[in-house]
Amino acid sequence: VLLTAGPTYEPIDPVRGITNLSSGKMGFAIARACRAAGAEVTLVAGPTALATPRGVRRVDVRTAQQMHDAVAAALDAAPRTDVFVAVAAVADWRVADPSARKLKKRGADDVPKLELVQNPDILAAVARRADPPWCVGFAAESEDLEANGQAKRAAKGVPLLVANIGHATFGRDDNELLLIDERGSRRLPRADKASLARALVAEIAQRLPPRRG
């Protein structure tokens, strides 16, 4: 199983950047639950202070591009990876041309203009690969979980999409999940992230096609 977790950090200059409030707790809990279920697990983690779950191989990255490249390298190294779970809250945009020097405020009206460009969509790229692993996406929404989740599942081209409320999960030890697949949706009610992770791993295992060649 290959997973991404945590936020990404997109530099503006050597001391500033764009990031988000993802703690990595949900992704790390799922990595731990996969390992406990007997999987060989690689976890590509954005910046977080969390301890590596025992028995899990961890690759630390900062930016979305680095996360994309680490995921591609992990899949190239282990082409028979069965499952990919994209839990990371990847920044949609990065600064086009980060400054090599700290930006200085030079006067009362001095405001830097930042040009943003889109980051690669890691999950969509994995789902588009020839012979992809079975892909699970996450969606942090603010409302309308089911409709937004179904739309996102279709847009990303993945069999299972897990929707949650962004501001009700980031940084917390508990969460609630809505699992959306081609048959409809199933709610995993509010619980600690370790329990939800175990339940999600069981749901993934039930849906998984027979092991590939």
Ligand code: C5P
């Ligand atoms: O489009 P949105 O960011 O809401 O999609 C969320 C899902 O897509 C999550 O599974 C997230 O890990 C993944 N994602 C990604 N690369 C991006 C953006 C999102 O893998 N650049």
